[in-house]
Amino acid sequence: MQKRACAFAILAAGLTASPASAYTAYVSNEKDNTMTVVDTATMQVVKTVEVGQRPRGITISHDGKFVYLCASDDDTVQIIDTATLEIVGTLPSGPDPELFVLSPDGKTLYVANEDDNLVTAIDVESKQVLAEIPVGVEPEGMGVSPDGKTMVNTSETTSMAHFIDTGTHEVTDNVLVDTRPRFADFKPDGSQVWVSAEVGGTVSVIDNAKREVVKKIQFAIQGLRAETIQPVGIAITADGKKAYVALGPANHVAVINTDTYEVEKYILVGQRVWHLAFTPDQKTLITTNGNSNDITFIDTATDEPVQSLTVGQQPWGVVISPK
């Protein structure tokens, strides 16, 4: 009897001692039309779910109940219930949705329609289109300010960052950046927008008040040709001190000090690293590596890669549950 009590005590201790960072990550796999569900504590695949064609952009409702997924070739945004992992609905995204962003209040989804040169604003609750905003050619990157008043879209061919007033749904400013801007991310204090340029190989830091580029960050990795460095995904820490930039076919993630704009480190990950996501405790960063079909977990305290995990074919985007 005592033995059994002892075993229970050990079991209980083991359960409570398990790391607090047991979150769920959702990875969209562009090529095999699936979404991989990953436990961030054990770093293991929990389940693989069939979704629409060419899943790319992925995000999650602020309460963690629904995952929104761009099924680009199905011209729709799918809603997936995180409890049952079943597709429970769709949103009228317009054709070829690639990337989107959810407003800070969680009510509006802004979708970039790559083929139609539009940004579509959708009311998540009523599933109605609120507005269609014409932007540059091949819109992709989407960022929203922490106060929800400004939205930034980048257009790949026009090479511009378009600032959109979310109240009037009109473009207020256009800022020219380097060739093929892919992604836009606001600093948590809303003072700056960071825009990556895939072909230009730079990250432009735009002052949100002045709406002009204040700094261009360049990258150089020893032994790699400059053209392999193609910045795509950006993730800025909640305290705003560090920014991580995925460098595409360079297979590295750059760690940037946001005060000095200096690259402090390059972290080796899988091939063609595309997008990034932090766990809510900010202790782990997950990268999607499209060509090596895996994701890499990075410890943000040491900025060392911890483990890589094989997921579906061509992982594209990743989002982590808030709880």
Place this chain on the structure above:
Amino acid sequence: MSAPAMPGKLAGIMPVRSEPFGLRHYLICLKGVVLRECLRFLHQRERFISSLVRPLVWLFIFAAGFRQVLGVSIIPPYKTYVLYEVYITPGLCGMILLFSGMQSSLSMVYDREMGNMRILLVSPFPRWFLLVSKMLAGVAVSIVQVYAFLIVAWLWGVKAPPLGYLYVLPALFLSGMMLCALGMLLSSLIKQLENFAGIMNFVIFPGYFASPALYPLWRIQEASPLLYKICLCNPFTYAVELIRFAFYGQIEWLSLGVVAGCTLLFLGGAIIAYDPSRGLVIRKQDMGGNA
């Protein structure tokens, strides 16, 4: 085992001990042999520097050149992508042990030619004990070299998990013992110092290149299945893998078994080869004396 084998002509000079040796005596002998090897190593600064320069050249120059060529893929014990420098570091540790083991075999040949070996061989301790002591001395010196290399590699930015540097010690010891025992066995077969070049060509280079020290074995398998099988027959392959896994706190049981088995095999062979009653060494000692 306790009755020491002594050459007949010495029996008259040294008093024959009737009681067996105690542990203390053995330790004194071991200490003497190890200290002599260490002293010899310390006095040969060039040897220390060259033993350090060789792997560092590979790490700094070769690894830099091949960084992109060999590509990245995840194989155990690695959990994520590693740079080529990180991949070859365990192989370079093995390289130090290999060269060092062969060097101690070279020193056996040298000792025999110069007549120094007699001092060791007239010792009243059993021959196997003398050989093992000599090997322990050789391994101790190689391990110092390996750690010196690892410190420089660490400063260069090639880092293993901190505890890995502790875990790797037993793996280095066992691998070092295997390679020293192999060197010892070979030294019994070499008649003259000049023949050491043969060892370089027939043992060190094939052993080193036909192993996963520089490239993962799956790469070799892609190129040639036959070569892959040759690599699998190479004991050095298992020494490298044992060291590689140990850096990450893991035990590769197959490698452990092969390395331990080969150590015993080579050691047994060396003991037989150096056994005076078999006549192998006596014949060569005469040659050494005449030289």
